[in-house]
Amino acid sequence: QVQLQESGPGLVEPSQTLSLTCTVSGDSITTYHYSWAWIRQSPGKGLECIGYISYSGSTNVSPSLRSRTSISRDTSSNQFTLQLSSVTPEDAAVYTCARVRNTHWVYDYWGQGTQVTVSS
Numbered sequence: 001q002v003q004l005q006e007s008g009p010g011l012v013e014p015s016q017t018l019s020l021t022c023t024v025s026g027d028s029i030t031t032y033h034y035s036w037a038w039i040r041q042s043p044g045k046g047l048e049c050i051g052y053i054s055y056s057g058s059t060n061v062s063p064s065l066r067s068r069t070s071i072s073r074d075t076s077s078n079q080f081t082l083q084l085s086s087v088t089p090e091d092a093a094v095y096t097c098a099r100v101r102n103t104h105w106v107y108d109y110w111g112q113g114t115q116v117t118v119s120s
Contacts, residue, residue: 002026004097004111011117012091018084018116022097029078030055035100037107038071038082040093048093052100053080092118 008020022036029036037052051061053071061069065084073080084091096113100106 002099002109004099004109006095006097006111006114008095008114008116010115011119012087013120014088014118015086018082018087018091018118020082020095020097020114020116021079022081022111024078024080024099027099028075029053029073029080030075033102035102036073036080037098037100038095039098039107040095041113042090042093045093050082050084050095054102087118089118092116 003025005023006020012018032055035052035054038050039047040050041047049062050065051059051069051071053059053073057073059071061071068085070083094113094115097111098107099109101108
């Protein structure tokens with residue numbers, strides 16, 4: 001059973017950097033043919049894929065967030081991390097990590113999500 005668990009601060013001040021970690025169990029983040037994604041959803045908005053890191057360590061980030069986003073991993077801890085800089089209240093959302101099966105790009109396992117509020 002694959003499980004993903006997000007962790008990080010629930011409150012970030014404007015202009016600061018949001019940092020979230022996803023801890024994976026039941027699978028290795030280096031398993032061939034899988035990627036590991038960050039997704040967010042704001043009130044009244046649909047799901048937004050922020051980006052992902054592949055089993056090989058390559059990353060891809062949404063163009064709209066690319067200038068402020070970094071996705072990295074720690075294979076020894078089986079974790080991957082999201083960093084989003086210069087946050088504004090528009091970045092407030094539920095942030096979720098997920099495993100993606102590269103074949104047909106299927107999101108097959110999800111974390112429970114973590115609420116992030118941006119406020120001073």
